[in-house]
Amino acid sequence: MSKKYRGKGLIHLPSRGRGTCPMCKTRRIKLLYDVILNDGTKLTVCKRCRHKK
Ligand SMILES: [Zn+2]
Known part of the structure; x- marks a missing residue:
C-alpha cells in the first residue's frame, strides 16, 4: 500500500x-492523488496539487 504509486503499480x-x-x-x-472538491467533483491531481484546494 505504501508504494502503490511507484514502479509496477503504475x-x-x-x-x-x-x-x-x-x-x-x-x-x-x-496524476496520483484523488481530490474531492467542495462541490463534490472528484479530480485526480499531481503531487504538487494534492494539498491545495
Ligand atoms: Zn497539479
Missing part, C-alpha cells in the same frame, strides 16, 4: 498514471 493505470493535471495544467505529469 503500469495498469490509464496512461500509466500520467496526464495533464486539472489544477496546475502541467502536462505528462503523474
Whole structure:
C-alpha cells in the first residue's frame, strides 16, 4: 500500500498514471492523488496539487 504509486503499480493505470493535471495544467505529469472538491467533483491531481484546494 505504501508504494502503490511507484514502479509496477503504475503500469495498469490509464496512461500509466500520467496526464495533464486539472489544477496546475502541467502536462505528462503523474496524476496520483484523488481530490474531492467542495462541490463534490472528484479530480485526480499531481503531487504538487494534492494539498491545495
Ligand atoms: Zn497539479
